[in-house]
Amino acid sequence: MHVRTAAVEGGDARAVSLRFAGIVRASQRATLTFQLSGTLTERKVELGQTVEAGDVLARIYSPALVPARDSASARLDELATNYQQSQREWQRASSLRERGVVSEQALEQIASRPVLPPPRPVPFVASCNRCW
Numbered sequence: 001m002h003v004r005t006a007a008v009e010g011g012d013a014r015a016v017s018l019r020f021a022g023i024v025r026a027s028q029r030a031t032l033t034f035q036l037s038g039t040l041t042e043r044k045v046e047l048g049q050t051v052e053a054g055d056v057l058a059r060i061y062s063p064a065l066v067p068a069r070d071s072a073s074a075r076l077d078e079l080a081t082n083y084q085q086s087q088r089e090w091q092r093a094s095s096l097r098e099r100g101v102v103s104e105q106a107l108e109q110i111a112s113r114p115v116l117p118p119p120r121p122v123p124f125v126a127s128c129n130r131c132w
Contacts, residue, residue, distance in 0.1 A: 038062030086113065 038060040045057050093110045096102040 036062045036064050038065075 039062075040058055041061045042059040043057075044059075045051055045055070051057065090110055093102050093107050097104070097107045
């Protein structure tokens with residue numbers, strides 16, 4: 001920001017209260033656009049507060065996101081169930097292999113199936129690549 005200054009001369013500055021009018025204008029502006037509308041339900045930061053990458057700034061409720069959230073939650077549950085089932089199947093096959101009931105080939109087939117690690121929730125994240 002560029003500020004013009006001028007020196008005040010004359011008189012006893014301690015005896016007189018001095019006031020000056022001025023206008024402050026931002027040197028940069030940001031136009032914000034959003035993909036979805038919603039209601040601001042919580043503001044986590046205050047004006048002038050320092051934030052870091054990844055900090056939650058606000059929470060927005062958007063009814064348009066409810067179906068996507070519910071679908072993601074159901075998919076998360078499905079993946080967790082599949083992971084647990086794969087773990088149980090592997091343990092059962094390994095135990096049966098030790099007793100000679102399951103062939104080595106069958107155990108290798110179970111081991112070669114793609115098994116994803118247990119899923120974890122991922123929050124929706126909004127970002128601003130160039131805010132000013």
